[in-house]
Amino acid sequence: MLTETVLHTERLVLRPLVATDAGALFAVFSDPEVMRYWSCAPWTGIAQADHDIAGAGEGLASGAMLRLGIELAASGELAGQIRMHRFDQQNRRCEVGYALGRPYWGRGYLGEAMKAMLDHGFSALDLNRVEADVDPRNAASARLLERMGFEREGLLRERWIVAGEVCDTAFYGLLKSDWDERRSR
Structure with missing residues (x-):
């Protein structure tokens, strides 16, 4: 059952979001730098959180x-979120998405969270199969x-219009067989 899902890594706890996370989540999603390549504009009010x-x-x-939520195990701080959504049960696939607050960038937290979520x-x-769509200008996410x-499988031109800006999408996919092979090395 998804509601009971809590994943632990060396430095993180991935756990369901709760009402008290609103402030931290708003800090992530209201930051224009975090939202630069997101498919919607930065949040403007805590009600959105x-x-x-x-x-x-x-x-x-x-x-x-x-x-x-991506919580730092040592401090309990909520650093961001990761999600699997748009599940297609018949074809056993979904999409993955993530956002991490700027103070937590460059520390390997998102890779650690992604590995746990994919496992x-x-x-x-x-x-x-797990899919991701990324603005091709978002080099950090592509890396x-x-x-x-994940393998880049294509480009969807002018897929999003965010705050009046037309944006492309680079489409990525990862197969279970590829994941299993990587994990066995």
């Missing part, structure tokens, strides 16, 4: 989405995906 947390809970309860997705959720074994 409350709404997002409620939606995360509903997604967990229905099985439509696994959105987990969980390919084992416990029996996924065969993360490629380090995890």
Whole structure:
């Protein structure tokens, strides 16, 4: 059951979001630098964080989405979130998305969280494929995906219009067989 999902890594706890996370989540999603390549504009009010947390809970309860907070195990700080969503049960695939607060960039937290989430997705959720769409200008996100074994599979031109700016999407995919091979090395 998704609602009970808590994943532990060496430095992180990936856990369901709760109401008290609103301030930290707002700090992440209201930062224009964090949101530069996101598919929506930066948040402007704490109510958006409350709404997002409620939606995360509903997604967990229905099985439509696994959105987990990225918490630093040592301090309990919420650094960001990672999610699997748009599940296609018949084809055993989903999309992955993530956001990390700027103070936590460059420390390897997102790679650690991604590895745990992919392990969980390919084992416990029996996924065969995980997909990601990234603004091609977001070099850091593309590097993360490629380090995890994702392959760039195509470019979707002018897929998003965010705050009046037309943006392309680089489409990435990772297969369970590729993940298993990487993990066995």
